[in-house]
Amino acid sequence: GESVGLHLPTLSVQEGDNSIINCAYSNSASDYFIWYKQESGKGPQFIIDIRSNMDKRQGQRVTVLLNKTVKHLSLQIAATQPGDSAVYFCAENNAGNMLTFGGGTRLMVKP
Amino acid sequence: GAGVSQSPRYKVAKRGQDVALRCDPISGHVSLFWYQQALGQGPEFLTYFQNEAQLDKSGLPSDRFFAERPEGSVSTLKIQRTQQEDSAVYLCASSTRGMRYNEQFFGPGTRLTVL
Numbered sequence: 001g002e003s004v005g006l007h008l009p010t011l012s013v014q015e016g017d018n019s020i021i022n023c024a025y026s027n028s029a030s031d032y033f034i035w036y037k038q039e040s041g042k043g044p045q046f047i048i049d050i051r052s053n054m055d056k057r058q059g060q061r062v063t064v065l066l067n068k069t070v071k072h073l074s075l076q077i078a079a080t081q082p083g084d085s086a087v088y089f090c091a092e093n094n095a096g097n098m099l100t101f102g103g104g105t106r107l108m109v110k111p
Numbered sequence: 112g113a114g115v116s117q118s119p120r121y122k123v124a125k126r127g128q129d130v131a132l133r134c135d136p137i138s139g140h141v142s143l144f145w146y147q148q149a150l151g152q153g154p155e156f157l158t159y160f161q162n163e164a165q166l167d168k169s170g171l172p173s174d175r176f177f178a179e180r181p182e183g184s185v186s187t188l189k190i191q192r193t194q195q196e197d198s199a200v201y202l203c204a205s206s207t208r209g210m211r212y213n214e215q216f217f218g219p220g221t222r223l224t225v226l
Contacts, residue, residue, distance in 0.1 A: 032212060043202050043218050046214050097206075101154050104153050
């Protein structure tokens with residue numbers, strides 16, 4: 001399949017380490033945020049979401065942190081595995097149903 | 112159950128040709144979205160349907176782009192007189208209801224290459 005994110009920022013981590021992927025959003029009116037994972041040749045896959053009335057939400061091995069003061073979002077992946085290698089996008093929603101995606105970060109997991 | 116499917120997966124067109132890209136959403140999903148993803152970038156919103164009604168087409172880049180969903184299920188994105196800058200992956204997503212906090216499920220996309 002085609003390669004996603006040829007010129008994206010890259011985070012390289014050792015298998016078993018924790019990963020932190022950051023995202024800055026632009027619209028202070030956004031009140032809903034989602035992290036997506038996209039593997040080469042596939043569409044984005046939902047990981048976790050958070051609403052603006054929260055500053056932290058945890059899932060299985062993943063945690064999303066939201067700092068509305070500085071308009072910053074982060075995704076933490078615990079015990080990173082080779083299967084986590086992909087491009088990660090944050091997306092924001094401020095009205096209606098459309099999502100506005102960030103530029104993405106490529107995560108590479110070294111065995 | 113089956114996810115969102117798109118066809119064709121790959122399309123090569125000569126500049127000036129018309130193309131039609133198909134999306135089959137998850138059965139029963141009310142909302143359907145089209146996004147355009149250029150290489151190395153995040154998806155960008157094109158248009159949104161709730162059932163057969165096109166409620167938002169603000170992201171369509173020009174009047175050469177047209178989308179329809181006549182029976183509220185399958186959707187087609189048509190691009191007339193394709194240009195090289197139309198080369199991208201076109202993603203379709205669907206969600207259960209027309210509400211903001213419903214997860215959007217994405218298809219694998221159609222990679223369009225315009226020569």
